[in-house]
Amino acid sequence: MPTGEEPRERIFRNVTLMDNTLKLDDAPSIFIAAFLSWARRARVYATLMPFISYRGHAVDTWELLPVLCRQKLPLEMLKQYEAEVVAEFRTRFGLADWADLEVMAYARHHGAPTRLLDWSTNPLAALWFAVSDKQHDSKPGAVFQLRVGSDSELISLVNGPPKIQAGADCSSCKTTIHVFPSPKRVERTDRQRSLFSVASFAGNMALQPLDRVLAADKPQHLRTFAVPAQLKAELRRLLSDIGLDAYSIYGDPDSLGEFLQARLDLSELKVPMDLPPDSTRPEPPLQPPQA
Numbered sequence: 001m002p003t004g005e006e007p008r009e010r011i012f013r014n015v016t017l018m019d020n021t022l023k024l025d026d027a028p029s030i031f032i033a034a035f036l037s038w039a040r041r042a043r044v045y046a047t048l049m050p051f052i053s054y055r056g057h058a059v060d061t062w063e064l065l066p067v068l069c070r071q072k073l074p075l076e077m078l079k080q081y082e083a084e085v086v087a088e089f090r091t092r093f094g095l096a097d098w099a100d101l102e103v104m105a106y107a108r109h110h111g112a113p114t115r116l117l118d119w120s121t122n123p124l125a126a127l128w129f130a131v132s133d134k135q136h137d138s139k140p141g142a143v144f145q146l147r148v149g150s151d152s153e154l155i156s157l158v159n160g161p162p163k164i165q166a167g168a169d170c171s172s173c174k175t176t177i178h179v180f181p182s183p184k185r186v187e188r189t190d191r192q193r194s195l196f197s198v199a200s201f202a203g204n205m206a207l208q209p210l211d212r213v214l215a216a217d218k219p220q221h222l223r224t225f226a227v228p229a230q231l232k233a234e235l236r237r238l239l240s241d242i243g244l245d246a247y248s249i250y251g252d253p254d255s256l257g258e259f260l261q262a263r264l265d266l267s268e269l270k271v272p273m274d275l276p277p278d279s280t281r282p283e284p285p286l287q288p289p290q291a
Contacts, residue, residue, distance in 0.1 A: 197210065
């Protein structure tokens with residue numbers, strides 16, 4: 001049975017389920033079954049039940065870095081900019097009574113650069129993010145699975161946003177990385193079953209890809225499931241058929257427009273082109289008139 005340490009290609013091309021080997025080829029429905037089995041296996045075989053979340057990347061070579069930290073800028077400049085992002089959102093959207101990390105979660109849900117990395121407890125939501133952007137259909141994607149137990153000195157799960165201020169760290173926090181649920185008053189939290197990870201600025205931890213930071217920790221926290229480029233369009237339609245689309249994920253007028261536009265686009269449908277025109281089709285035989 002494949003493990004998290006095997007190459008990504010082995011995980012999706014040759015998956016063992018119930019002693020039967022599934023050759024995925026171009027079958028999206030088999031891919032979905034294998035993917036959900038992979039996601040479920042971590043729960044079934046875990047000795048201590050970990051908290052599990054997922055993140056989808058449209059391109060498998062993208063690093064596990066939050067948007068703010070992808071900029072090759074000095075650390076002090078990034079700290080200052082994070083504080084400015086929070087101040088802008090707090091002022092413009094009436095968030096005066098929100099904690100800094102709550103404002104950062106709200107800002108991140110709307111595309112602002114922050115130190116937060118988005119995750120979801122729904123593996124299919126993560127898969128949607130891996131296939132939703134047609135611009136990347138020519139490249140394989142990936143879904144990451146993050147497992148957080150109670151025995152790590154690097155990463156921990158907290159019930160609410162840790163007491164971290166924008167551009168600063170939590171002096172009383174015991175771990176370098178925290179995973180916390182997105183605040184309920186952020187409107188997209190329930191739709192995406194959203195949560196975030198946040199890394200400390202100390203030791204430049206926030207500037208390093210999450211997989212690199214966690215690599216030395218035991219047991220391993222990250223597993224990866226590859227998403228073949230040739231299946232992306234079919235997977236997008238299949239997910240839409242079961243209710244996962246831009247509107248179900250974001251829930252605003254712009255995403256509804258995007259969903260309706262995608263539904264109208266038939267360019268990727270495999271419609272047979274060898275049907276004869278109506279004029280050449282044989283006429284049905286005449287029926288005798290009824291008495």
